[in-house]
Amino acid sequence: MYPLSAQFGNFAITAFLVYLVLRAIGSGRPGAELTQARRHALWCAVIGFFATSSSNWFDTFYQLPFDQLDEGGFWVGVGMALTPAVWLFFVYVAGQFTWPRNLKPQRSASLQPRSLSGLLPRYLALLLGLVLVCLGIALWAVRDVTALSALPARTIEREDYWAQYPEQPGIRGFTEILPLTLVFAGSIVLAVLGATFLILLRKPLPGISDHDNRLLRRTWLNRLFRTAIIAVSTLAGSLLHSKARWFSRQADKYADTATTDTMDYYNQLHDVVGQWDSVANYAVIGITIAMLFWRPPTDFEGVPKSSSNPVSRMREQLFTMQFVTCALTVLVTAVLGGLIGYEFSTEVSFSPTRGELTMLSYVGVAVFYLLANAAIMYYTHVQSRQAADLPKSHRTLPRWTYLVAGLLSITSLAVMLNPPTSWLWGVVAVRPLVALGLVALLLVLFLGFRYLVRRMTLPWDVDEDMEIWYRRVLELRALRAVTTIIVALPLAAYPFPAGTVTLALVIFLLPSAVVLERPDLARKRELAELRRTS
Numbered sequence: 001m002y003p004l005s006a007q008f009g010n011f012a013i014t015a016f017l018v019y020l021v022l023r024a025i026g027s028g029r030p031g032a033e034l035t036q037a038r039r040h041a042l043w044c045a046v047i048g049f050f051a052t053s054s055s056n057w058f059d060t061f062y063q064l065p066f067d068q069l070d071e072g073g074f075w076v077g078v079g080m081a082l083t084p085a086v087w088l089f090f091v092y093v094a095g096q097f098t099w100p101r102n103l104k105p106q107r108s109a110s111l112q113p114r115s116l117s118g119l120l121p122r123y124l125a126l127l128l129g130l131v132l133v134c135l136g137i138a139l140w141a142v143r144d145v146t147a148l149s150a151l152p153a154r155t156i157e158r159e160d161y162w163a164q165y166p167e168q169p170g171i172r173g174f175t176e177i178l179p180l181t182l183v184f185a186g187s188i189v190l191a192v193l194g195a196t197f198l199i200l201l202r203k204p205l206p207g208i209s210d211h212d213n214r215l216l217r218r219t220w221l222n223r224l225f226r227t228a229i230i231a232v233s234t235l236a237g238s239l240l241h242s243k244a245r246w247f248s249r250q251a252d253k254y255a256d257t258a259t260t261d262t263m264d265y266y267n268q269l270h271d272v273v274g275q276w277d278s279v280a281n282y283a284v285i286g287i288t289i290a291m292l293f294w295r296p297p298t299d300f301e302g303v304p305k306s307s308s309n310p311v312s313r314m315r316e317q318l319f320t321m322q323f324v325t326c327a328l329t330v331l332v333t334a335v336l337g338g339l340i341g342y343e344f345s346t347e348v349s350f351s352p353t354r355g356e357l358t359m360l361s362y363v364g365v366a367v368f369y370l371l372a373n374a375a376i377m378y379y380t381h382v383q384s385r386q387a388a389d390l391p392k393s394h395r396t397l398p399r400w401t402y403l404v405a406g407l408l409s410i411t412s413l414a415v416m417l418n419p420p421t422s423w424l425w426g427v428v429a430v431r432p433l434v435a436l437g438l439v440a441l442l443l444v445l446f447l448g449f450r451y452l453v454r455r456m457t458l459p460w461d462v463d464e465d466m467e468i469w470y471r472r473v474l475e476l477r478a479l480r481a482v483t484t485i486i487v488a489l490p491l492a493a494y495p496f497p498a499g500t501v502t503l504a505l506v507i508f509l510l511p512s513a514v515v516l517e518r519p520d521l522a523r524k525r526e527l528a529e530l531r532r533t534s
Helices: 004-027 033-054 058-060 074-095 121-139 174-201 210-256 260-293 311-341 352-384 400-419 430-457 464-493 500-508 519-533
Strands: 154-157 162-165
Touching: 033 074, 033 210, 033 464, 058 074, 058 174, 058 210, 074 174, 074 210, 121 174, 121 210, 174 210, 210 260, 260 311, 311 352, 311 464, 352 430, 352 464, 400 430, 430 464, 464 500, 464 519
Parallel strands: none
Antiparallel strands: 154 162
């Protein structure tokens, strides 16, 4: 831990930089008054969310590494617990004083009384109260956690048993966790109340109607409460995770004796660890997704009604499909991870069954992703039956994409069938038929998905080039997903170093624009080149 003075010194410097960023965002871009105000509010909300959620203060505080001195102790912990609320309050308050120059709040005479009723997001306020109650329940659940000292790395060897335990950090007891949790909860409530008070009482923005000024206040409050709800729910989940780590340390005490009774109790405690982690993960992910979709009001009078063209509607559908399917896939990944337990720990030796279940869980994620996309595509196809007889234009992806995907898949399959036993101790290869069957299943699903992409009917009246581009983007997404899972199978099923499996995500996160250029952008580029050369 860092001394308290250094912690607040870093905050002062970072806060000054954030203030400069907000000033630059608010002053440097042209646009109508309402557009500038909405843009400024959005950037403040984004900065406030990341500033509030980036402080992993609880995990830093409740764990005591083996070689770490407890500098500052309780008061450093208080400073860390205050950090999310301080950031939340600072960003939302600074946002009220960093408007674009032409939007400086000013006093204005009005014959109509200014009403503040109906501005407070009642349901979000109730949800914040409910999440605070859940935080109290999480505190009650960890009331029996006792302090545990850090343990050095050790090895247990017997005739029929061998296990290596890494260095394990110490855990603070409930008596130390309770006051800091209360400090965090109280500071979040005060930050929300203070920022709400300032947002409600600030002067109206000039050049914007009373109706739009009210909606702007509601937008600020909507995002303020959503950020606070995510911060509180994250701490509640961290409390449950800390109880799971405490159970894990209790289980390790029984691993030193190799009797049947103690090992059964050891396995039962580790099952409890997975249950507590699963509850925390599902709750936090569910609340975060709900807050992600809880949008602020959008019925502004000053926003011109833009007439969308078929190309823009097609692009919006692509974005919405990717956003929804990825969000649901993340949730399914967490559920399957909790049910099957694909993460390896040093206390549990590798077995072919464990590796096969891990691979099956990853393939299940890919199957869900492809089926979710296929369901949306089928719905789009059904809505376009009147154009079913029209010719359908399609074209294969660039050859190099198939070559790269094929090389990665073959390499991954070779690692699955012949794992590097010289690098990884205790590895037993999974059954060849299982590995080959899972890879074959993914390839069949990809081919079926590609067939559906090329046969589906599009509801938009676009030219041939845009239609080809749309179908190729969907096919590329399926190819990325299948290749990602095939590459991830051995990295997750075999005990490679922790975090190695995330390398496979690089494939999935590859933007389609890197491979496929949008036809309308290509035309603009060609016209620009012609103008330059003429």
